[in-house]
Amino acid sequence: MYAKGQTVIGLMEELAPKSYAVEGDRIGLQIGTLQKDIRKVLVALDVTEEVADEAIREGADLIIAHHAIIYRPLPHIQTDTPAGRLYEKLIKHDIAVYIAHTNLDVADGGINDMMAEAIGMTVTEPLDEVHTDKLKKLVVFVPADHAEKVRQAMFDAGAGGIGKYSHCSFNIEGTGTFKPGEGTDPFIGKTGKLEEVKEVRVETIVPQSVERKVVQAMLKTHPYEEVAYDLYALDLKTRTFGLGRAGKLPKPVTLAELCEQVKQAFDVPMLRVVGDPDRVIRKAAVLGGSGSRYVKHAMFAGADVLITGDIDYHTAHDALAAGIALIDPGHNVEKIMKQGVAEYLQRKLAERKWATAVVASRIHTEPFRFV
Missing domain, CATH: 3.40.1390.30 (NIF3 (NGG1p interacting factor 3)-like)
Incomplete structure (x- = not known):
């Protein structure tokens, strides 16, 4: 089964969250739709007409690129101009274009880390600091015999990190009460009967950048039909990300x-x-x-x-x-992102058993020639 476009981009934004981008940067979906199955992704530095032709040959439904294809407001789209011809070709072949620019520069494992690793730094x-991840505290009430499973799911999703320590949490045992109402399907207890259950109050730290992922992992693992949890904003900061x-x-x-x-x-x-x-x-x-x-x-x-x-x-x-x-x-050394991003996405898709393929563009987009 092929992944939907939103699924692919969700994985991309785990690597390079939009919140990491410099203010005003042209990132995100620029052409097409993500509401479709993606058979193949082409990862490119630039989206030129040659890259569009490559995407057509490869049967790609989505191009993920570093440099924006639409950077300034368009006064018109005339298909007898180079830019208009490119947009027309992409739209006619139903190829979506998604841009990850300064957010990919800033991200852990992004372009600058790829460059540093390439020379052994x-x-x-x-x-230069661009983004500092804020912290939140997540508190959730879990039946005692499910506490470890829910904790681990949150840790796996990125919660529980304090400095160089991981899997940090605080746990208090207590008694939870509830009465299932009409039309409910309770995991514990019966409709209309007040229940008392041994529960654990689990508290952990969540970076804002992975808040949604952690909450989703918690809700998916939690056995209750309705989950009682709280998120508190903290006046604390965690890691700094920058260019x-x-x-x-x-x-x-x-x-x-x-x-x-x-x-x-x-x-x-x-x-x-x-x-x-x-x-x-x-x-x-x-x-x-x-x-x-x-x-x-x-x-x-x-x-x-x-x-x-x-x-x-x-x-x-x-x-x-x-x-x-x-x-x-030269500016074009950012081409290092093509193979790096392609390998990352292919690995993440394979882990989730999606059949979507990811390839790095082979088109050389350096505009300068050395003579």
């Missing part, structure tokens, strides 16, 4: 050696570099996309080099004067 931290990553390299290398590693890791034939090739690099920063505005962030993080795209002339001069090295392998 360890113990990474965000360069870019800074971290140590496995061993010190020269800037020249790191350039060769970057070319191999990101499959680029050439790159631009600012700094002394013999300089020793111990700590690096990476940022997918255009990173000119984040040089100071990399310096503040103690990085010896920032690896990012679209460095402009004046930023390069400023970095040289400030003493931080730059490596610019």
Whole structure:
């Protein structure tokens, strides 16, 4: 059986929740509908006409891309223009397009983590805070002999984390009372009769980003027809999520050696570099996309080099004067997300026994040629 579009996107948003996106970013469904079966998903960096043709050949019903296909308001859709022709082709072939942009940059396991991992960075931290996950307390009343099962379901869904500790909860035994009314089908007791049941009050911590998932897991596992539970907002914060990553390299290398590693890791034939090739690099920063505005962030993080795209002339001069090295392998290195996202989605779909296939686009969308 094939997964519905909403199911696929639900899994995608477990990796990259919409709430992680920078304000005003163009993310989410941009073309088509998710109210249909998805036989195949194509994961792409950009949605060009060549990528649309690839989706048609592959029999894909959904494209998940990083860069928006509609970024600015459309004054019109004229099918004799390049953009209009692309939209027409996608709509005629019933191919939906969903965008995960800065939310995928920010997410754990997203583009910046993929880039950091590709060059062996360890113990990474965000360069620029974008989102701080707020905490809530979930309290649920469970029959004593079902408490462990409900607790475990909530933990598996992401509840119970405090710092580096997991499976955190507080449990109080007590007596629950209820009288099933007319038309009920109680798990315990009989209609019209007051019941007293040994119950456990289970309290645990829930990050807001997984609140819905945790509550659904609790309700699905709980034996009662009507579940008594409370959610409290807390004046506490948990992990901070942000753009870019800074971290140590496995061993010190020269800037020249790191350039060769970057070319191999990101499959680029050439790159631009600012700094002394013999300089020793111990700590690096990476940022997918255009990173000119984040040089100071990399310096503040103690990085010896920032690896990012679209460095402009004046930023390069400023970095040289400030003493931080730059490596610019181009904006297109974000293509690393294609295989990473495809593997993630295929694994998650397979775990749930869906027949939907996921493939990474093979179209090279780098607009520049090196001559």
